[in-house]
Amino acid sequence: MKKHIVLLPGDGIGPEVARAAKRVLEAIAEQHQHTFTFETHNIGGSAIDQDGTPLPEDTIEACHKADAVFLGAVGGPKWDDLPGHMRPEKGLLGIRKQLGLFANLRPVKAFQQLLHASPLKTEVVTGSDLLIVRELTGGLYFGEPSERRNNGAEVVDTLAYSRHEIERIVEQAFQSARLRRNHLTSVDKANVLESSRMWREIVEEKKQEYPEVTVEHMLVDAAAMKLVTNPSYFDVIVTENMFGDILSDEASVLTGSLGMLPSASIRKDGLGLYEPVHGSAPDIAGQNKANPLASILSVAMMLKHSFKMEEEAEQVEKAVQDVLAARYHTADLNINGGIPVSGSELANKVIEQLSTSDTTENIMRCYV
Ligand SMILES: NC(=O)c1ccc[n+]([C@@H]2O[C@H](COP(=O)([O-])OP(=O)(O)OC[C@H]3O[C@@H](n4cnc5c(N)ncnc54)[C@H](O)[C@@H]3O)[C@@H](O)[C@H]2O)c1
Ligand SMILES: CC(C)[C@H](C(=O)O)[C@@H](O)C(=O)O
């Protein structure tokens, strides 16, 4: 099969993890006689430096034409003092919006081999396997107005959603729940926010179409607590943009490191932007310390969702599992008696493993 992939490495550790993602895609293409072509474009801080804008036109155009996009990470202290509209993060928000990627799927799975790497008790983490379905192109991130007023005496951000935006993300979450354990938790702040009350109404309406799915509503503060006290309670969580951002970094604690969490930002027709959940990690950038597994697992999501290459996706997931079972890990994972390696060495281990790992086991549950 022929596929064209746009790479947006971005800033900090972004280029390091994007390199690992590309190498895994090349290895898969070679093994399965696929033709994957690549094109690299600027985004974020590196785009500000080279093109004077965090989201150049040619980047947008290339993404529109691609079969899938991989993004490393954007941002860093070098650009922290720029005004809001010029920050690297605007490039990421812009490409999500331009491509209409309204659903961000963030699977959180505690690999058996990493149960002891979590700071939480092993009995708490064991069995956790959940999916956060985060609304990605609305809410506080995009609401207007968002500005300082009266010479800086006041400031406003706006949390706005249309009914259509809530309906489509809730529908996505029901569909994901149906492919998993049929349990949906809708997370909101309905005791305070009008947007959350409308969100609840829409979930109640939609559930009539999915009688096999059990649905509950949970306030976001309680959900944050339950995520680290009883995570295996959850199957699919659906929530608005900002809550999803915060809860997913929190949930990464279950996996042992933020460097383990992949994500897919998708729309209905199959185009997707695949991005690790973590950021540009300026504290470790350029040192070959970055854990590439979040990016490699994001590649598995790309293979599965954009290319419908189920077998290849499972091969990548199994290779990651086998490399962890062989006790290789980067410095972010605290494994007693493990074999610490650099980021590129860990990617090498996964690539070597690709040729030997069988795919009899479904490691990460279906998400879409
Ligand atoms: N998707 C994105 O592009 C994205 C996501 C989050 C943050 N950011 C940006 O990244 C910059 C830094 O943000 P931050 O420090 O709050 O969050 P971060 O996710 O970059 O880092 C948080 C901590 O996790 C560690 N970490 C993250 N990814 C890792 C990996 N793959 N391997 C090993 N350790 C890893 C970092 O070293 C750091 O200690 C900011 O400019 C922020 O806006 C970008
Ligand atoms: C960098 C930032 C804009 C981004 C977000 O909040 O969406 C990041 O934190 C993420 O989780 O993808």
Ligand SMILES: [Mg+2]
């Ligand atoms: Mg985040």
